[in-house]
Amino acid sequence: MNRTDRMYAIVEELRAVAPRPRSATWLAGRFEVSRRTVERDISALQQAGVPVWAEPGRTGGYCLDRARTLPPVNFSPDEAVAVAVALGGVAGTPFAGGASTALRKILAAMRDDDAAAAHDLAARVHLLGAPADRPGVPAVLADAISARRVLRLRYTDREGVPTVRDVEPLGFVGSSTGWYLLAWCRLREAVRAFRLDRVVRATATSERAPRRAVRPEDLQVPEGDLRTLALLD
Template sequence: MNRTDRLYALVEEMRAVAPRPRSARWLADRFEVSVRTVERDISALQQSGVPIYAETGRRGGYCLDKARTLPPVNLTPTEAVAMAVALRQLEGTPFRESAGTALRKLVAAMQHDDALAADDMASRTYLLGEETVTPSIPRALADAVAARRVLRIGYGDRASASTVREIEPLGYVGTPSHWYLVGWCRLRDALRVFRTDRITAVSVTAEIPRHRVLRREDLDIPYGKVRQLSVR
């Protein structure tokens, strides 16, 4: 069994018995590999976003959070590859890393033959031209709105003047060339938009800000049409 097949089989084995644990030794015997190989495979799955956690104790082992996993889905190989192509457009956005883990979760939940077909189709798909090198966004910024914590940032304006600010993250604005974090700036006591590549430092505080609503009309953007995103 190759590694791709084994990773898929590990997830299916733990999904079948969830929430009960499977020990590394049991899994190693089941798939005829070493315990160290199982531990590396589990680590790879965890890094790709599969919700596996370790349960300690004599009867412990690795558990899969069944409530946060998907049953086999009817995503076609072509749909999976279409999503992979679309992800290439997300470089430099707050959602690139999360989109990658979401795609891996979906592929892991596909029917096994379809997942293999998607992998084969992806290997036959090529993109022409130079790849644009876009600065990555720090994880603290990418998770800022969902985390709902006050951020302390260093920010350089267009004149290269630097300030330290505490902001309450409210949302994001994306353009073809840049991404911005929208937040309530405590230094200015007003709504402000911060270009992510001008944020020079970021730290997450323990403070939970009061709830604020971000409306389209609050974004005083003098150019272009503002469109609100929907996942439905």
């Protein structure tokens, strides 16, 4: 193990056990180097601004302030390609733009050789068939949820009747047939789900939407049981 990799590994070891300490003797045995080498590595880390300090005493050692550091996000080539394949499934959803920028960030954070290997691996992955044939989602709709901006929609209902509505965006509902914008409709004075393929035009206003709680029984979506997306199971 070269010195750079060893210093990285020392930081990750201290992060894993924080706030408990690791002694120089323990670290020397773990990385098969001398105690003096560990002390030089720790000194270099401290000079570089890594929040490592020595805790004196019989049970002391080196500690890392985990609250002041973030673990690096490193992806292997196969992990990056797996993420790319998964993100490909969001084409035509409100999150297609976010998926594209997320993948670019992942590749930018990777080492050059790993990024090159990821591109090489991706070139050997072949997908049969085209993505689901759904219209793209206007960026103004995707941004409205996080920005909490009132939207003015020109919308065509199921009978083909066009209306203009000011709505307070609340979220999205995905179904097997498409995506809906979930919003408080000021025209109907109720929560409504607007099919995105029926939105003729959407304009963000300067008005900030108030926070509203939404209950499942408030939703009028024509198919299936609703479930909320969970990032962690």
